[in-house]
Amino acid sequence: MRPPHPLALLRYAALTLGALAMALPFADMFLGALRTPQELLAVPQVYWPRDPQWRNFARVFDELPMATWLANSVFVTSAITLLQLITSAMAGYALAKFRVPGTTLMLRLVLGAQMFPFFLLIIPIFFLLRFVPLLGGNDLWGQGGSGLLGSYAALVLPFAVSWYGIFLMRQFCLGVPDEVIDAARLDGAGEFRIFLTIVLPLIRPGLATLGIFVFVYHWNEVIWTITVTRGASGLQTLPVGIYLLRGAFADQSTEALQRAAICISVLPVMLVFLGLQRFYVRGLTAGSVKG
Amino acid sequence: MSAGSSSAFAARGLAPYLFLAPAALFALVFLVGPLGFALWVSTTDWNGIGAARPVGWGNYRYLFEQDPFFMRSLLNTFLFAAGSLIVGVPLALGIAVLIARSRLQSMWRMLFWLPMITNIVAIAYIWRFLLNDTNGLLNRALDLLGLPGPDWLTGINWAMPSLIMVSAWMTLGHNVLLFLAGLNEIDHSYHEAAELDGAGPLRLFWHVTLPLLRPTLLFVTVTSLITALSSFALMLVMTEGGPARATTVAGLYLYDMAFTDLRLGRASAAAFVLAAIILAFSLAQFRLLRRGGVERH
Amino acid sequence: MIQTLRTLRFVLATCLTLAGAVAPASAASPPTTLRVAAHYTAKQAAPLLACFKRYEAAHPGLRIDYQQVSYRDYLQTVLISRVGRSPADIYNLYSIWAPQLIGVGALDRPPPSLERLVRAAYTPATVQAATIGGRLWGMPSAVSVYQLVYNRRMLAAAGYRAPPRTWAELATIGAATVRRNRQGNVVRGGYAFGTTTANIAHTFYAQMYAAGVPPFTADGRGTNLRSPAAARIVREGAMLFRRGITSHAMTVGNFAGRAAAMTVLANWQKSALAEAFGDRFSSEVGVAPIPTDGPGGTMIYSFFWGVERASPSRPQAWALIRWLNEARGRDGLTCTGRMLGGMGDLTGNRADLAAMRGQLADPFSRGFVAALEAPGARPQANVWHAEEIDRLLRYYIELAWYGRMSPPAALATADREIRAILAEQPR
Numbered sequence A: 001m002r003p004p005h006p007l008a009l010l011r012y013a014a015l016t017l018g019a020l021a022m023a024l025p026f027a028d029m030f031l032g033a034l035r036t037p038q039e040l041l042a043v044p045q046v047y048w049p050r051d052p053q054w055r056n057f058a059r060v061f062d063e064l065p066m067a068t069w070l071a072n073s074v075f076v077t078s079a080i081t082l083l084q085l086i087t088s089a090m091a092g093y094a095l096a097k098f099r100v101p102g103t104t105l106m107l108r109l110v111l112g113a114q115m116f117p118f119f120l121l122i123i124p125i126f127f128l129l130r131f132v133p134l135l136g137g138n139d140l141w142g143q144g145g146s147g148l149l150g151s152y153a154a155l156v157l158p159f160a161v162s163w164y165g166i167f168l169m170r171q172f173c174l175g176v177p178d179e180v181i182d183a184a185r186l187d188g189a190g191e192f193r194i195f196l197t198i199v200l201p202l203i204r205p206g207l208a209t210l211g212i213f214v215f216v217y218h219w220n221e222v223i224w225t226i227t228v229t230r231g232a233s234g235l236q237t238l239p240v241g242i243y244l245l246r247g248a249f250a251d252q253s254t255e256a257l258q259r260a261a262i263c264i265s266v267l268p269v270m271l272v273f274l275g276l277q278r279f280y281v282r283g284l285t286a287g288s289v290k291g
Numbered sequence B: 001m002s003a004g005s006s007s008a009f010a011a012r013g014l015a016p017y018l019f020l021a022p023a024a025l026f027a028l029v030f031l032v033g034p035l036g037f038a039l040w041v042s043t044t045d046w047n048g049i050g051a052a053r054p055v056g057w058g059n060y061r062y063l064f065e066q067d068p069f070f071m072r073s074l075l076n077t078f079l080f081a082a083g084s085l086i087v088g089v090p091l092a093l094g095i096a097v098l099i100a101r102s103r104l105q106s107m108w109r110m111l112f113w114l115p116m117i118t119n120i121v122a123i124a125y126i127w128r129f130l131l132n133d134t135n136g137l138l139n140r141a142l143d144l145l146g147l148p149g150p151d152w153l154t155g156i157n158w159a160m161p162s163l164i165m166v167s168a169w170m171t172l173g174h175n176v177l178l179f180l181a182g183l184n185e186i187d188h189s190y191h192e193a194a195e196l197d198g199a200g201p202l203r204l205f206w207h208v209t210l211p212l213l214r215p216t217l218l219f220v221t222v223t224s225l226i227t228a229l230s231s232f233a234l235m236l237v238m239t240e241g242g243p244a245r246a247t248t249v250a251g252l253y254l255y256d257m258a259f260t261d262l263r264l265g266r267a268s269a270a271a272f273v274l275a276a277i278i279l280a281f282s283l284a285q286f287r288l289l290r291r292g293g294v295e296r297h
Numbered sequence C: 001m002i003q004t005l006r007t008l009r010f011v012l013a014t015c016l017t018l019a020g021a022v023a024p025a026s027a028a029s030p031p032t033t034l035r036v037a038a039h040y041t042a043k044q045a046a047p048l049l050a051c052f053k054r055y056e057a058a059h060p061g062l063r064i065d066y067q068q069v070s071y072r073d074y075l076q077t078v079l080i081s082r083v084g085r086s087p088a089d090i091y092n093l094y095s096i097w098a099p100q101l102i103g104v105g106a107l108d109r110p111p112p113s114l115e116r117l118v119r120a121a122y123t124p125a126t127v128q129a130a131t132i133g134g135r136l137w138g139m140p141s142a143v144s145v146y147q148l149v150y151n152r153r154m155l156a157a158a159g160y161r162a163p164p165r166t167w168a169e170l171a172t173i174g175a176a177t178v179r180r181n182r183q184g185n186v187v188r189g190g191y192a193f194g195t196t197t198a199n200i201a202h203t204f205y206a207q208m209y210a211a212g213v214p215p216f217t218a219d220g221r222g223t224n225l226r227s228p229a230a231a232r233i234v235r236e237g238a239m240l241f242r243r244g245i246t247s248h249a250m251t252v253g254n255f256a257g258r259a260a261a262m263t264v265l266a267n268w269q270k271s272a273l274a275e276a277f278g279d280r281f282s283s284e285v286g287v288a289p290i291p292t293d294g295p296g297g298t299m300i301y302s303f304f305w306g307v308e309r310a311s312p313s314r315p316q317a318w319a320l321i322r323w324l325n326e327a328r329g330r331d332g333l334t335c336t337g338r339m340l341g342g343m344g345d346l347t348g349n350r351a352d353l354a355a356m357r358g359q360l361a362d363p364f365s366r367g368f369v370a371a372l373e374a375p376g377a378r379p380q381a382n383v384w385h386a387e388e389i390d391r392l393l394r395y396y397i398e399l400a401w402y403g404r405m406s407p408p409a410a411l412a413t414a415d416r417e418i419r420a421i422l423a424e425q426p427r
Helices: A004-034 A039-040 A054-062 A065-096 A104-113 A118-132 A152-159 A163-174 A179-184 A193-202 A204-219 A222-231 A238-248 A252-275 A277-288 B005-041 B059-063 B069-098 B105-115 B120-130 B135-145 B159-184 B190-197 B201-212 B214-230 B234-239 B249-257 B264-291 C003-023 C046-058 C071-083 C095-101 C112-121 C124-129 C152-157 C167-177 C197-210 C228-242 C266-282 C314-326 C334-342 C350-355 C364-373 C386-401 C406-420
Strands: C032-038 C062-068 C089-092 C137-150 C187-188 C264-266 C285-288 C297-307 C377-379
Touching: A004 A054, A004 A252, A004 B069, A004 B105, A004 B120, A004 B159, A039 A152, A054 A252, A065 A163, A065 A193, A065 A204, A065 B005, A104 A163, A104 A252, A104 B005, A118 A252, A118 B005, A118 B249, A118 B264, A118 C071, A118 C152, A152 A222, A163 A204, A163 A222, A163 B201, A163 C228, A163 C297, A179 A193, A179 C124, A193 A204, A193 B005, A193 C071, A204 A252, A204 B159, A204 C112, A222 C071, A222 C285, A238 A252, A238 B120, A238 C228, A252 B105, A277 B105, B005 B264, B059 B069, B059 B264, B059 C167, B069 B105, B069 B159, B069 B214, B069 C364, B105 B135, B105 B159, B120 B135, B120 B159, B135 C046, B159 B214, B159 B234, B190 B201, B190 C350, B234 B249, B249 B264, B249 C046, B249 C071, C032 C071, C032 C095, C032 C314, C046 C062, C046 C071, C046 C314, C071 C089, C071 C095, C071 C124, C071 C197, C089 C095, C089 C314, C095 C386, C112 C314, C112 C406, C124 C137, C124 C297, C124 C377, C137 C152, C137 C197, C137 C314, C137 C334, C137 C364, C152 C285, C152 C314, C167 C264, C197 C228, C197 C386, C228 C386, C228 C406, C264 C266, C266 C285, C266 C334, C266 C364, C285 C364, C314 C334, C350 C406, C364 C377
Parallel strands: C032 C062, C032 C089, C297 C377
Antiparallel strands: C089 C297, C137 C264, C137 C285, C137 C297
16 A cells, blocks of 8 residues: 555545535434523524423424425426336337337427526416316316316426436437347337336436436426415425425514424435435436437 | 338338327427417507507517616526536536546435435525524534524525525436436546556646537536526515525516516516527527537537 | 237326316205405414314304405405406405406495494494495404614614604615625615515605695596606605615515514514514614605504405404404404404404504504504505505516616606506496
């Protein structure tokens, strides 16, 4: 073993500093959640909680509909993820492996549609969901009721398809050898069986990557959810619920509760996704699959 | 095409269309339809409830000629985006280079990646507490060092830089990963050859690594730019656009216009203007990447 | 084979998920549900929620849902959920939101019998607040008034026995009570303006009324922002920042946290202050008129119970509102009165006010009641798009505070833009 190069030491020092900058904010949040009201009101605030208030975490569950928010977050995000996986794999497969009239147009659409920022669609999709005929109290012409607004569909359907996801899945499907598919066809397998039993298993790493990608993105989505759930507070997700707390906990002495709620919104995702990190990394770099 | 019975062929002929059907239907219902609807709304004075009166290009003209704040909000948007790039991209590149040459790569990667899996509301609150002028950890630390503590979020000159800092912190992990992927693709023989020629680490980075990393650099820059131009959730939660609207970006401005003031026509017009700007950048991205010879990204 | 099964299960699960997602959430409600939207936290609204329980017990088949929406999110929530056609049935509305809501057809007219009751049982100022365009739109509830509150101990420690009467005195006392840390940041404000739009814009209005100049013209089509009084108020505010007597980070809540010596707030904060100061509340918290060089006065603002016009259960909604504001418990209070009294808020209901007399006997409440009854107290004008105007005004006041515009220039620009909004009001 040769002694570490001084430059290497410097490198590790810099990395450690950077890592501290990433981790400290979370630690600060957590510490703050343990303070007593007296410590919060002291001038200046007491930094190290002398008598850690672990109770604050339980109080948050008692005083706020945390469980509902959590359940909504899990349900909505899972539904979006499942839908996107299915629609992306199907369309991605078709775009990668079939050359029929229309696929070129569709591929262009997939590439082009990615360029439209979502905020452009917030207003029209909001009204589109309201005008869905025959649902949510609406008549045949989409008048009278709230349509799909106020239902989980309003949170899920606008994200049922991801253009990026289709593109990504196409890249993965391109890597599936034609010979395998042709061999299955010769065996008399139908197109859907081929898709389900041959293609899907082969692109499973891609699906895992996309799934985590989508899950992380939509778990953290705020703007659309807040817009749609104004009139349906029972549908609020974890981030939205926590956002709206700013009015309820305006008082400095309840800062610890707000912090505790935030910790609870952060921790489960972190634990789950740290375990799945390698898939996420692959997703980010999957754009470089030769295509 | 392999041989098969005619019915199997017919099924295959239909199959791609069935596979594409959900996406095509979605495109119609959730993209083309809404865009057309929004375009129509942008030429009316609709408030979402009453009848809509057509006003032609009136909303667009209003935004550019009369609206007291739209141009400023665009300027704020560019400031934020440019700042996020200037701070975020070099930082991510530097960290990626450091990680690439270190052990325990996955641990470092994970640490820088933490904010990516944290919801934006939590991030905003975490930093609101950290950046508090008297109780925040940052100013306490600066005080220990005997340094002054700026009013990060309430100072009219500090709020935007603070948001840029938080945004860079938030997106760092994502960009580090992209750069790491780019670095891993670089052929090691280049480095070895340069090292044999006696090049120091800085020269090596500048003359060998950086040029080879150009495609990734371009990709990261342009995607970050587009994300920064269209995001406003961070401002909504962290500063509500203040102080004195110093952090009111166009997205936030038009969101309030639409959903608090119910000026849906004007807000739709503003959305199209902002989208057109972002679209221009996206197109530039495609052209740049193509010229760079990096179809693969 | 296992793969196929798995895939099948996957597809099946998705279909079920989808089916579940598409079914509207409202499918399984009882015959009549009344959704009541108010900004009171569950803690503040506890007496009201208890009344809801009793009412539900007396009316089988009726359910009452309480929807808490914070003050800052309230108008946006009403508007969006209305536009999305899932509005609440009953609103507790800040009167200044009413013109915009009536403009979009959101409110139902009360039945004539209820209107007669309101005119007979409520103080004129609150009836006036719930009257827009010459018509009454609901049943008055909370009445609040702005006053200066000050920390007696902090003032005494700095050698001041009496609260400031003018803004110049306020600055002097503020400079004597402010504490800054080594970094020069204010840890204890001599004064706190607050950081929300309502804090900034409404304190300014209260100061305008105190100066004897109402912020809006009587016809609701113009402002008095170009008046010397307005410029002076903003200039004096900016001076507090420049001299480091307050900071832009100071919140009204800092007063309760003993991190501000003075602030302007409304009486409904009484319960929160009492809790924060404990048994020192009476001895430590003082109430005084808004400092001014003018004739003195303040702004009264009011809330009222209104009913959503699109609600399918309007008669039941009005019946509930009537019961909440007419039926009296053993304490002599209505349900609304009990909730408001518990917070330290005032009401326009004369009988409730009489029954609350005991609760209003402490120095804190006496200060506010006196202000409410003083001739200079004026009800806030219910102008068109008030929320948008408040945001605009806040922006220009802040520009002046930060020294980006001179106070008269900032106010003149605000005046021009506000008049453009006011001009949109249909006649």
